[in-house]
Amino acid sequence: xxxxxFPLQKERVPMSEGKVTPDALVVxxxxxxxxxxxxxxxxxxxxxxxxxxxxxxxxxALHIVKCKEWxxxxxxxxxxxxxxxxxxxxxxxxxxxxxxxxxxxxxxMMSGTPKLFSFKYNNKKDMDLVNRKIRIGMYEREKxxxxxxLKKEDQPAVSGDGKMDVDYSEDxxxxxxxxxxxxQRYKSKYEAKAKEAKSIEKNSYLEVGMxxxxxxxxxxxxxxxxxxxxxxxDLTYVGKINQVKDQRGNLFSPEKAILHDQDSxxxxxxxxxxxxxxxxxxxxxxxxxxxxGPESFNFEDLTPxxxxxxxxxxxxxxxxxxxxxxxxxxxxxxxxxxxxxxMYKTNYQFGCITTNEDGNLAVGSQKGELRLYxxxxxxxxxxxPGLGDLIKGVDxxxxxxxxxxxxxxxxxxxxxxxxSGKTGFQxxxxxxxxxxxxxxxxxxxxxxxxxxxxxxFATARFNLGDNEEEMISTSTGPFLIVWSFAxxxxxxxxxxxxxxxxxxxxxxxxEKFQYNSKRMVVTMKDDxxxxxxxxxxSRPRRxxxxxxx
Numbered sequence: 331x332x333x334x335x336f337p338l339q340k341e342r343v344p345m346s347e348g349k350v351t352p353d354a355l356v357v358x359x360x361x362x363x364x365x366x367x368x369x370x371x372x373x374x375x376x377x378x379x380x381x382x383x384x385x386x387x388x389x390x391a392l393h394i395v396k397c398k399e400w401x402x403x404x405x406x407x408x409x410x411x412x413x414x415x416x417x418x419x420x421x422x423x424x425x426x427x428x429x430x431x432x433x434x435x436x437x438x439m440m441s442g443t444p445k446l447f448s449f450k451y452n453n454k455k456d457m458d459l460v461n462r463k464i465r466i467g468m469y470e471r472e473k474x475x476x477x478x479x480l481k482k483e484d485q486p487a488v489s490g491d492g493k494m495d496v497d498y499s500e501d502x503x504x505x506x507x508x509x510x511x512x513x514q515r516y517k518s519k520y521e522a523k524a525k526e527a528k529s530i531e532k533n534s535y536l537e538v539g540m541x542x543x544x545x546x547x548x549x550x551x552x553x554x555x556x557x558x559x560x561x562x563x564d565l566t567y568v569g570k571i572n573q574v575k576d577q578r579g580n581l582f583s584p585e586k587a588i589l590h591d592q593d594s595x596x597x598x599x600x601x602x603x604x605x606x607x608x609x610x611x612x613x614x615x616x617x618x619x620x621x622x623g624p625e626s627f628n629f630e631d632l633t634p635x636x637x638x639x640x641x642x643x644x645x646x647x648x649x650x651x652x653x654x655x656x657x658x659x660x661x662x663x664x665x666x667x668x669x670x671x672x673m674y675k676t677n678y679q680f681g682c683i684t685t686n687e688d689g690n691l692a693v694g695s696q697k698g699e700l701r702l703y704x705x706x707x708x709x710x711x712x713x714x715p716g717l718g719d720l721i722k723g724v725d726x727x728x729x730x731x732x733x734x735x736x737x738x739x740x741x742x743x744x745x746x747x748x749x750s751g752k753t754g755f756q757x758x759x760x761x762x763x764x765x766x767x768x769x770x771x772x773x774x775x776x777x778x779x780x781x782x783x784x785x786x787f788a789t790a791r792f793n794l795g796d797n798e799e800e801m802i803s804t805s806t807g808p809f810l811i812v813w814s815f816a817x818x819x820x821x822x823x824x825x826x827x828x829x830x831x832x833x834x835x836x837x838x839x840x841e842k843f844q845y846n847s848k849r850m851v852v853t854m855k856d857d858x859x860x861x862x863x864x865x866x867x868s869r870p871r872r873x874x875x876x877x878x879x
Contacts, residue, residue, distance in 0.1 A: 336591040350391045353408045354399065360413075361405065363397035367463040368456065369449075369456035373406055373414060374708060374877060376446035376778060381606055382876035383448045387414060394419075394463045402467030404436070406449065413564050415447070419467035419630060421739040422785070425773045427461050427495045429454075431847065431875060434461065439783065443572040446778040450877060458879025461491045465717075472718030473698060483761035484531075484715045491766050498824050498870045506867040507817040507825065510629075510801050510848070512832040513862040518556060518565040522569050532855035535586060535841030540640040540794070541593040544568075545851050547858055549585045551575075556851075565851070565860040571615045574598065576608055576821075588632055592643050597621075597632060599664060604651075609660065620660060623668045632658070633684045636689040637728045637794070648706060650693055657706045665746060670707040674681065682723050682789075686730035690755035700735050702746065702754045712754040714744060714767070723789025727799050730755045732815075734802065734811065736790045739768040741804065745816065762783060770802070770813060773827050795846035801863065805838035812863060821870070828870070832860075 335801035354365035369392045374383035391407045403425075406415040415438070417423065420777060423436045434457075451457055466477045469488045477488060531550030538545050545556040545565075553571040558564045558804040575581050584598040598608045598617070607629050609619040623629070628651040635646035637655060642802070646669070647658040656671030679696035686692075691703040698716035705710075719737040726733050730753045735742040744767050772785065790804035802813040809830050817825035836854040841861070843850045848863045 331697075338874060339734070340820055342444045343607070350393075352391060352407050352411045354393065355404065356411060357391075357393045357407065360411075360609070361395045361397060361416075362582065363395040366396050366402075367394040367456075367460045368392065369451050369453040369460055371449055371453075374448040374450060376448070376775070377878075378778075380876075380878070381834055382878050383446075384878050389452070391413060391458065394460060394462075394467065396467065397690065399453060400470045402463070404464065405454060407523040418471075418507075419464055420471055421468050421717070421737070424467070424739070424777055424785075425464055426771075427457070428497075428873065429457065430497055430872070431462055432457065434464075435875070437774050437777050442710060442783060444778050444779065444783060446774050447879075448875070461495070465489050470716040472659065472720075483516070483764050487715060487764065487766045488546050488717060493766060494769060494826075498821070498872045499540050500872075502821065502824065502870055504538075504869065505816065506869055507820060507828065508865050509674060509814045509817065509828060509868045510812050510814060510830065510863045511866055512830050515834075515852075516563045516565055516860040518567050518858045520613065525691075531583075533664065533839045533853045533858070536851060536853045537587045537589055537843040537844055537878070538588055538597070538844055538850070538851050539593040540638075540845040541589075544588075544593060545858070546596070547853050548587055550585050552580050553584070553587070554780065554858070557610050558849075558851075558860065562861070565858065570830055571612075572615070574610070576617055577599075577620060580630045581705070582608075584812060586632075588634070588647075589640050590634070590647070591645070593640060597647065599629060599632065603626075604630060607632060607658075609620065611793070612772070615623065615716050619660065620665055621660065622665045623656075623658075623669045624666060627654075633683050633685055636685055637687045637726070648683055648685055648689075648691055650683045652679050652681075655691060655693055655703060670705070672703075672707050675790065681722060683727055684724045686726045686755065687728040688755070690726075690728065690753075692722040692724050692726050692733050692755075694735050696720040697745075698737070700724065700742070700744070702733065704755055712759045712764070716742060717767075722787070725789070725791045727792055728794070729753075729798075732792075732799075733788055734792065736787050736804065737769075738787065739771060739785045739804070741790050741813075743768040743770055743802075750784065759864075768818065768823055770826055770829075772811070772829075772831070776831060780831070782807070782809065788840065791842065792846075793843040793850075801843070801848075805841050805842065805852075807835045807841075808837050808854075808855070810834060810838060810841060810861065817870075824870070827873070 349583040371385040375639040395403045402419045432454040437444045441540045464691040499669035535548035547554040555568045555636045582600040585598040585601040588597040596610045607621040610618045630651040632649040654673045660669040661668040682694040701710035733744045733745045800816045813829040817828040
């Protein structure tokens with residue numbers, strides 16, 4: 331288990347220019363592993379009182395130790411060979427390099443509280459190798475495969491190429507960017523009704539209309555209906571679809587709800603049953619069709635066949651199961667609605683899907699991979715390895731130039747526009763033009779400040795409208811987070827921390843932007859609110875931390 335002990339530094343100890351002590355052989359024997367990177371420097375702990383890093387130990391040895399069962403450890407040792415920190419490397423440590431300061435920052439859980447640590451290198455030349463080995467350790471822990479088995483062209487996306495850790499320069503600080511402040515929040519008067527009902531069921535899923543101003547909230551076998559107007563405070567509880575039943579009269583609870591046919595219908599995936607989907611006529615508030623595939627064919631995830639289909643209309647539905655990318659055609663007269671598809675002999679563990687405005691498909695897998703398809707019946711144009719964690723959800727910009735994957739502790743943002751001017755959906759990418767993803771994660775400082783003990787991001791999405799996307803939203807626990815995609819498009823990795831975070835009254839169940847609006851609907855287990863977002867010009871600032879000696 332992770333542990334940490336800190337001697338109090340009362341006298342100034344001269345900085346050491348000598349070798350790392352204890353050396354790799356000593357540590358390898360203690361840890362029963364292989365030291366893959368080492369350095370010497372100072373260990374610091376963030377102080378809540380002064381908002382600075384306080385020196386805890388000078389001239390300590392940092393060893394990255396690769397052990398059995400795909401585990402790699404970040405270890406810090408005193409010169410006498412006693413350990414200060416031994417922490418298994420994972421994405422949950424929120425590892426953040428700070429090249430300008432010659433340091434790394436990460437979080438360590440101590441007695442249920444996230445503590446913020448920093449190691450400041452005596453020699454900056456050690457940084458690149460240590461950072462690389464930490465990233466490789468994260469990948470191998472989740473993937474349970476060797477980094478060396480990756481294709482050469484995919485390795486920089488995992489180990490980093492130096493571009494993902496850049497910061498703003500002095501010149502950048504004079505150039506304004508647009509941030510989106512989480513502004514006023516308006517309640518819908520739904521909370522009181524929900525609590526009055528004294529139901530054991532809670533809100534579990536949110537769907538927001540694009541063709542209409544209706545919002546739907548799944549709560550057990552009921553679906554609450556809301557409408558909104560032009561004013562920010564307009565979010566009214568209209569009523570509910572009281573009992574969701576199949577055509578045989580069996581009550582069921584939808585796990586996922588997808589608006590269809592210009593918001594006049596809704597596709598429902600029932601909990602615990604992935605071999606059927608139901609089509610509800612919203613005007614009649616009644617399930618009118620049951621969809622299936624061939625025998626034992628699962629619907630792991632479904633989505634409209636094109637990004638704007640909920641507005642423009644259309645029948646086709648795209649989907650995936652563990653080894654198939656497919657489209658369903660409701661016009662087929664039998665229950666088996668399977669149309670064009672590509673079934674693989676290999677189980678790629680596909681789990682989520684989305685489409686762009688041309689109907690191209692992005693597919694995420696439980697193995698952490700992202701694939702881009704021009705068509706459901708063809709092989710992928712390009713595959714990205716991810717960083718090891720399973721992809722929980724995926725989204726694209728309407729034009730298909732950017733792809734967004736959601737993992738538990740971070741988001742992956744890919745610019746998939748190739749040198750030819752075509753996207754990875756349209757044309758295979760050359761080996762040397764595969765993008766290194768931008769890893770969007772919370773600042774370790776914010777994790778410590780808000781006392782966030784477990785990050786579990788909901789599927790992140792771009793805002794959607796007639797103009798280009800400007801925001802990316804997600805949530806974890808009671809925290810709502812909105813990144814400025816406008817700033818990221820302008821400044822790249824420099825803007826990876828340009829987000830706003832707000833704590834709500836309860837854990838967020840779902841959040842989704844309204845179409846053509848800078849408002850989003852947010853649902854909690856017993857409440858639904860309308861959150862405004864206010865664009866503001868902001869000058870970026872370089873990330874600087876104060877280190878006390």
